[in-house]
Amino acid sequence: MKYIKKALFLALIGAGFMAPVQAAEVHMILCGGEIRPADQVVIDAFEAKYPGVTVNAEAVPWGTCQDKSTTxxxxxxxxxxxxxxxRTLKQLGRSGLIIPVDISEEMQALYQPGVLATVSDGGQFWGYPHAFSTKAMFINCGLVEAAGEACVAPxxxxxxxxxxxxxxxxxxxAGIG
Incomplete structure (x- = not known):
């Protein structure tokens, strides 16, 4: 969790570099429909570090967030x-709608290569990995053995x-489901 907060903080710092120096407001969209207390802590720290800059954080439900951001x-x-x-980062990067970010080798070492691959394309990183899901398959061994098979993961x-x-x-x- 410490590393995820650090990555999010670095992303906010990066946002400050992307916005014009004179900008008084940084518009931020958070997909998922809520601004969590941990998000607000990072936002408050950013605003304290950059007096006069306000982060306008907008929580948008997942169902419409990607479309709103790209539109x-x-x-x-x-x-x-x-x-x-x-999943939209590569499209946005290839279209020139976002700028790449630098992820230090030290930060890269904190992630599995497959996780970094989700935010990279063309030799550049288009965002910081923050949340990702792991898919798992569960096997009902009793059912598999009742079918005459050994309960060994395929x-x-x-x-x-x-x-x-x-x-x-x-x-x-049913065999699956």
Whole structure:
């Protein structure tokens, strides 16, 4: 958590460099529909460090946030900082609607390479990784064994298909789901 807060703080600092020096307000969009207390602590620290600069943080629900961010950028009125899903970063970067950020080697070492890949394209980083999800598959060993299979996690899609087919064909349960 300490590193995530540091990364978010660095992102806010970076937003200050992106905004014109005379700017009195930095518009920030937070996808997810809420501004959490930890977010407000970072915003307050940024504003204290840069007197006269106000962060206008706007919480936008996930369902409309990506569209709002890209529409504002395409219209020439981009936000100064956005906490958005990484899947749009490459599109925004390739379109010239955002600027790349520098992530030090020390900071890069804090992340798995796959996580960094979500915010990089063309040899540049387009944002700081902040939140990411891990997908997991759970196996009902009793059900798999009742289907006549060993309860061993499949290593390939074919293995998963075969396990699911065995459960579907040999029990009254669905193979996946």
């Amino acid at each position: 504002l950028a395409a219209a020439g009125d981009p936000v100064g900082l956005a906490y958005i899903g990484s 290593r390939t899609w074919t293995g998963l298909y075969n396990m699911a087919k065995a459960v579907n064909d040999n029990t009254s349960a």
